[in-house]
Amino acid sequence: MSVVLDRPATAAPGAESGARRRRIAIRPGAWLTWGALAFFFLNLLGVIGTVLLNSFGRSWFRSWLPGGWTTHWYSDAWTEFSLGQVLGTTVEVTFLVVLISLVLAVPASYALARRAFPGRKLLLGLFVLPILVPPIAYGIPLATVLYKFHLAGSVTGVVLANLVPSIPFVVFTMTPFIEQIDPRIEAAARMCGAGTRTVLTRILVPLLLPGMLAAGILVLVRTFGMFELTFLTSGPTSQTLIVTLFSAVNSAGIRSTQSIDAMAVIYTGTMAVLLLIALRFVNPTQLVARSSD
Amino acid sequence: MTVALPPTAHRPALRHRLAERGVDRTLLLVLPGALAVVALFCYPFLYGLQLSFQPTSGATQGGFSFGAYHAFFSEPFARKSIWQTFSLAVPASLINVGVSVPISYRMRRDFRGKRLLLALLVVPITLGTVLTAEGILEFYGPAGWFNHTLNLLGLASSPVQLTMNYTGVLLSLIISGFPFAYLLTHSYLSGIHPSLEKAASTLGADWWQRFRHITFPLLLPGLMTTFCLSFVMAFAVFPSAMMVGDPDGKTHVISIEAYEAALEHFDYAQGCADAMIMTVLMLVVIVAVTTLRSRLYSGSTGGKG
Numbered sequence: 001m002s003v004v005l006d007r008p009a010t011a012a013p014g015a016e017s018g019a020r021r022r023r024i025a026i027r028p029g030a031w032l033t034w035g036a037l038a039f040f041f042l043n044l045l046g047v048i049g050t051v052l053l054n055s056f057g058r059s060w061f062r063s064w065l066p067g068g069w070t071t072h073w074y075s076d077a078w079t080e081f082s083l084g085q086v087l088g089t090t091v092e093v094t095f096l097v098v099l100i101s102l103v104l105a106v107p108a109s110y111a112l113a114r115r116a117f118p119g120r121k122l123l124l125g126l127f128v129l130p131i132l133v134p135p136i137a138y139g140i141p142l143a144t145v146l147y148k149f150h151l152a153g154s155v156t157g158v159v160l161a162n163l164v165p166s167i168p169f170v171v172f173t174m175t176p177f178i179e180q181i182d183p184r185i186e187a188a189a190r191m192c193g194a195g196t197r198t199v200l201t202r203i204l205v206p207l208l209l210p211g212m213l214a215a216g217i218l219v220l221v222r223t224f225g226m227f228e229l230t231f232l233t234s235g236p237t238s239q240t241l242i243v244t245l246f247s248a249v250n251s252a253g254i255r256s257t258q259s260i261d262a263m264a265v266i267y268t269g270t271m272a273v274l275l276l277i278a279l280r281f282v283n284p285t286q287l288v289a290r291s292s293d
Numbered sequence: 294m295t296v297a298l299p300p301t302a303h304r305p306a307l308r309h310r311l312a313e314r315g316v317d318r319t320l321l322l323v324l325p326g327a328l329a330v331v332a333l334f335c336y337p338f339l340y341g342l343q344l345s346f347q348p349t350s351g352a353t354q355g356g357f358s359f360g361a362y363h364a365f366f367s368e369p370f371a372r373k374s375i376w377q378t379f380s381l382a383v384p385a386s387l388i389n390v391g392v393s394v395p396i397s398y399r400m401r402r403d404f405r406g407k408r409l410l411l412a413l414l415v416v417p418i419t420l421g422t423v424l425t426a427e428g429i430l431e432f433y434g435p436a437g438w439f440n441h442t443l444n445l446l447g448l449a450s451s452p453v454q455l456t457m458n459y460t461g462v463l464l465s466l467i468i469s470g471f472p473f474a475y476l477l478t479h480s481y482l483s484g485i486h487p488s489l490e491k492a493a494s495t496l497g498a499d500w501w502q503r504f505r506h507i508t509f510p511l512l513l514p515g516l517m518t519t520f521c522l523s524f525v526m527a528f529a530v531f532p533s534a535m536m537v538g539d540p541d542g543k544t545h546v547i548s549i550e551a552y553e554a555a556l557e558h559f560d561y562a563q564g565c566a567d568a569m570i571m572t573v574l575m576l577v578v579i580v581a582v583t584t585l586r587s588r589l590y591s592g593s594t595g596g597k598g
Binding site: 029030032033036037040041043044046047048049050051054064103104105107108109110111112114115116117118120123126127129130132133134135136137138139140141142143144145147160161163164167168171221225227228231232242245246249250257260261264267268271272274275279 | 314315316317319320321322323324325326327329330331333334335336337338340341342344392395396399400410412413415416417419420422423424425426427428429430431432437438439441468471525526528529531532535536548551552555556561564565567568569571572575579
């Protein structure tokens with residue numbers, strides 16, 4: 001690392017951080033990377049900020065800020081898009097998906113973590129595929145099948161569709177988690193006379209709970225934001241918030257952009273709350289990949 | 294005697310032999326999850342595959358036909374969607390991965406506020422494409438802040454058209470894809486032990502030599518995986534191509550083509566065929582990158598640094 005070049009390797013940590021701060025001031029490369037990040041965040045802030053301001057603005061045309069402030073777009077959006085019902089469906093779908101995927105996938109990850117059996121790779125391949133193939137590509141055949149069984153358009157259909165990426169996701173979050181639980185703990189419990197039931201309720205579940213919580217929250221966040229599958233399989237009564245948002249934007253012209261933005265802010269706000277909860281339990285890199293530590 | 298022995302000796306032996314290879318009752322736990330994936334993923338996929346080979350309603354011969362595929366490739370508008378998808382997905386994932394490398398290389402060590410920065414980067418991922426698209430429409434739109442700023446700085450006299458075209462979709466792919474690529478690159482980079490670079494620097498390597506000959510080769514397999522995942526995300530671009538793009542023209546990507554066939558024209562066979570073409574194209578790219586990746590170094594990187 002460049003610190004070694006700049007000063008003796010024996011420097012105290014405090015001095016090292018001082019050196020780093022100075023280096024940022026003089027290196028053009030550092031400026032460039034920080035500048036690129038700052039530019040990215042500025043744009044991101046603009047993207048979110050515009051939506052937020054517009055939802056509170058009276059009217060906004062060619063000026064920097066909206067002409068006046070109001071909150072009536074929120075009540076408009078609430079009635080216009082029947083958000084109460086939509087939010088109810090969203091919560092119902094998300095919690096069902098979290099619950100079912102945990103129930104189905106945690107035992108599977110236990111077996112995958114504890115046993116090396118022939119065909120394990122094949123099974124892992126089976127679980128990788130739904131993550132790898134884009135939702136649109138398997139969503140269309142899935143929607144076709146759900147229409148065949150008259151499940152599309154109902155909450156059941158939406159939940160079933162959302163299970164497809166969620167189950168593998170839980171498997172891949174939970175398997176490394178279970179791998180790091182020492183199997184000798186279970187063996188010791190059995191040796192002390194615990195039956196399978198006792199091992200399960202007194203040993204495994206308490207140990208697995210943090211991992212299940214993390215996996216559950218990640219699935220919650222993902223399902224809440226999952227657009228494609230819900231869009232392909234939902235009907236008028238089973239839309240989640242994000243699908244309603246998309247439909248409102250795509251059929252724009254009749255609707256005021258402000259009330260659409262109000263709905264978008266409600267969506268973002270809910271997502272932000274979920275995210276804050278999630279970040280208390282998981283590392284940010286875990287949201288995109290299985291953690292490397 | 295020798296014939297009578299095996300049945301008694303065989304039964305426990307088989308169970309034990311299986312248990313030795315890891316096959317016992319614990320494996321039954323895999324069944325619910327695996328069956329659910331088979332029923333909800335494999336079965337629909339195979340059903341769609343079968344459906345896509347069914348003759349179209351016009352043709353009378355039963356059984357098997359390439360009609361839907363022929364229809365896709367013979368219509369220029371549909372055929373062009375492949376090119377349009379690639380021309381969006383490849384630059385987007387290259388930019389995302391390419392920019393992630395220098396930034397995460399510079400930020401690989403701990404500093405104050407790093408956790409906050411990582412947390413902020415998660416925001417666009419969770420915003421989702423729909424909300425990002427809505428924001429892009431207003432922020433980069435002709436009357437948005439971005440054009441205002443350009444105007445103020447004297448960089449453009451008339452508003453630059455950044456939405457409802459190729460640029461809009463590319464922007465949305467970068468805004469939602471860059472944090473994803475960055476976080477992955479970051480986690481790969483932090484898996485390379487700093488002592489490797491330190492060793493190189495004691496041998497007199499400057500930062501470029503250290504990066505070129507030590508860090509980069511160790512990071513490359515991870516970068517390829519990141520590229521694959523970014524590409525998969527960008528390849529399936531759908532809501533933003535509809536909302537900030539020009540879905541009937543320049544950003545008529547293959548997912549829109551498939552969606553329109555299946556759920557607007559209710560031609561499920563055609564929709565499934567399009568979805569299969571999409572999957573095959575994506576798998577071809579993934580297999581190509583993975584093959585390249587397998588020729589690279591794939592050993593220990595010194596653990597978490």
